Amino acid sequence: MLEGAREVLAEVGLRGLTMRALARRLGVAPNALYSHVPGKDELVDALLDDHLGHVTEPPADSPDPLAAVAALMTSTYDVLVAAPDLVPLYFARRGARGANAQRLGVTMDGLMVRAGVPARTVPPARVNLIVHAIGSASFATVGGDAAESRAAFTAGLGWLLAGIACR
Amino acid sequence: MLEGAREVLAEVGLRGLTMRALARRLGVAPNALYSHVPGKDELVDALLDDHLGHVTEPPADSPDPLAAVAALMTSTYDVLVAAPDLVPLYFARRGARGANAQRLGVTMDGLMVRAGVPARTVPPARVNLIVHAIGSASFATVGGDAAESRAAFTAGLGWLLAGIACR
DNA sequence: TCGAGAACTGGACACTGTCCAGCTTAATTG
DNA sequence: CAATTAAGCTGGACAGTGTCCAGTTCTCGA
Numbered sequence: 001m002l003e004g005a006r007e008v009l010a011e012v013g014l015r016g017l018t019m020r021a022l023a024r025r026l027g028v029a030p031n032a033l034y035s036h037v038p039g040k041d042e043l044v045d046a047l048l049d050d051h052l053g054h055v056t057e058p059p060a061d062s063p064d065p066l067a068a069v070a071a072l073m074t075s076t077y078d079v080l081v082a083a084p085d086l087v088p089l090y091f092a093r094r095g096a097r098g099a100n101a102q103r104l105g106v107t108m109d110g111l112m113v114r115a116g117v118p119a120r121t122v123p124p125a126r127v128n129l130i131v132h133a134i135g136s137a138s139f140a141t142v143g144g145d146a147a148e149s150r151a152a153f154t155a156g157l158g159w160l161l162a163g164i165a166c167r
Numbered sequence: 168m169l170e171g172a173r174e175v176l177a178e179v180g181l182r183g184l185t186m187r188a189l190a191r192r193l194g195v196a197p198n199a200l201y202s203h204v205p206g207k208d209e210l211v212d213a214l215l216d217d218h219l220g221h222v223t224e225p226p227a228d229s230p231d232p233l234a235a236v237a238a239l240m241t242s243t244y245d246v247l248v249a250a251p252d253l254v255p256l257y258f259a260r261r262g263a264r265g266a267n268a269q270r271l272g273v274t275m276d277g278l279m280v281r282a283g284v285p286a287r288t289v290p291p292a293r294v295n296l297i298v299h300a301i302g303s304a305s306f307a308t309v310g311g312d313a314a315e316s317r318a319a320f321t322a323g324l325g326w327l328l329a330g331i332a333c334r
Numbered sequence: 335t336c337g338a339g340a341a342c343t344g345g346a347c348a349c350t351g352t353c354c355a356g357c358t359t360a361a362t363t364g
Numbered sequence: 365c366a367a368t369t370a371a372g373c374t375g376g377a378c379a380g381t382g383t384c385c386a387g388t389t390c391t392c393g394a
Contacts, residue, residue, distance in 0.1 A: 019382060031384080032342050040382065088259035091305040124319035127306060128299070128326070135302035138258040139294060152291035156327065159295070163326025186351060198352080199373050207351065 001026070001036055002050055005043060014085035048086055049098025054079045057107055065115035066165055069108060070157060073133050076104070077153055080137035081146075087138045105130075117164060125164045132156055168193065168203055169217055172210060181252035208260075215253055216265025221246045224274055232282035233332055236275060237324060240300050243271070244320055247304035248313075254305045272297075284331060292331045299323055 004025050009017045019040060023030040037043045056075045062068035080087050105126060112122050136156065140149035171192050176184045186207060190197040204210045223242045229235035247254050272293060279289050303323065307316035 018380085020380085028341090029343050030382085031344085034383070035341055088255060091258060091302070092255035121322070124315075124322050127316075127319045128303075128323035131302035131306055131323070132295075132298065135258070135298035136295075139298055142259075148291075149294075152294045155288070155291050156295035156298070156330075159327050159330025160323065163323075163329055185349090187349090195372095196374050198354095198375085201352070202372055 001033070002046060005047055006050075009047070009083075009085060014089075017085075044089060045093060045098065048089055048093065049100045051079065051083055051086055052076075052098065052100040052104065054082075055100075055104060057104070058111075060107065060110060062111070065111040066161060069111045069115070069129070070161060072104070072108060072111070073129055073157055074154070076133045077137050077150070080134060081140050081150075084141035087134065087141055090134045091138070112164070115165065121164065125160075128160055128164075129157075132160055168200070169213060172214055173217075176214070176250075176252060181256075184252075211256060212260055212265065215256055215260060216267045218246065218250055218253055219243075219265065219267035219271065221249075222267075222271060224271070225278075227274065227277060229278070232278040233328060236278045236282070236296070237328060239271070239275065239278070240296055240324055241321070243300045244304050244317070247301060248307050248317075251308035254301065254308055257301045258305075279331070282332060288331065292327075295327055295331075296324075299327055 001022075005017065005022055008021050008025055012021065019033055020030045022043075023033055026033075033043075037046075055072070058068040058071050080090070108126050108129065109122055112125060113119065117125060132153070136149065136153040140146065140153070168189075172184065172189055175188050175192055179188065186200055187197045189210075190200055193200075200210075204213075222239070225235040225238050247257070275293050275296065276289055279292060280286065284292060299320070303316065303320040307313065307320070
């Protein structure tokens, strides 16, 4: 079902991702979907979190934790940019409630602690990094040069990490 | 018309802001709205840019340009947080191309140049700051402590500005 | 073998944004 | 002042949306 939703999304975009379109692709009546999903909102939430599964997570015992954080955020950015239609939804929704999102958050926290970031500043640092990744990806999807957007993201990431790490 | 839309939005939220609801409030048939606006998308765009008019702009000849940038971004954040329903839309839409948004961008650029930021890094710096403000506001609107969210925003703003201004 | 429960269907409901043809009223002309 | 133009409004409709209800069919474990 999620797979079908992904396909429909890829083919006709978010505006075309409708319960009826998904049902048509699955060869099923629209109502049948409600035997598997409470509603469209939950479907989209599942789609969002599922997509985060593509993020490549660095090993928890990386020698350079701060570089690992940078790599994680960059991978997140790339994964998000690859699905332009979904990106804005991460903001409108909880964004950090799904299993994959939660896992990424835990990984980030662990890396930062190992990098020597004070426990008090870990939560705001995490929020700022996530906001930066999703927000930059969102801006990258509306016109503009892709390489330029990515460069801006990288620059901002560097600034944030420098501020987080400096004590 | 925009005023009516603002009222409807404030009372019933974004989901309740429908052409028919707006028409009802204006004491008019739904179709009549299309004599003033091409469609709902344009209505929302106008609403978004109009809302940015509440941002208080620092004088262009501020003695401390960098502090002025910080004040501008903070005001933007506060204005955005005051309209939670609108915030996520700023990412997906052209709302960032409205007259007010453009004016704010020009002001930011001028302040940064005066602060000695190299011309090459002004555009990415601007994008990063905007992303930070909108993204932080968006995240602040979903649960959590408001003061805590604002503190995280301020911390991130400081990190970004330090990186932008360094050397 | 049978019975419970999941999966599915036809059909509807209350919405949505938007368009068309026509009417009414105000403004702009000669 | 009269006549024409144009803007604003209306009733009614169209296609599409998410979702629910009451049944039906099918699968599978006891």
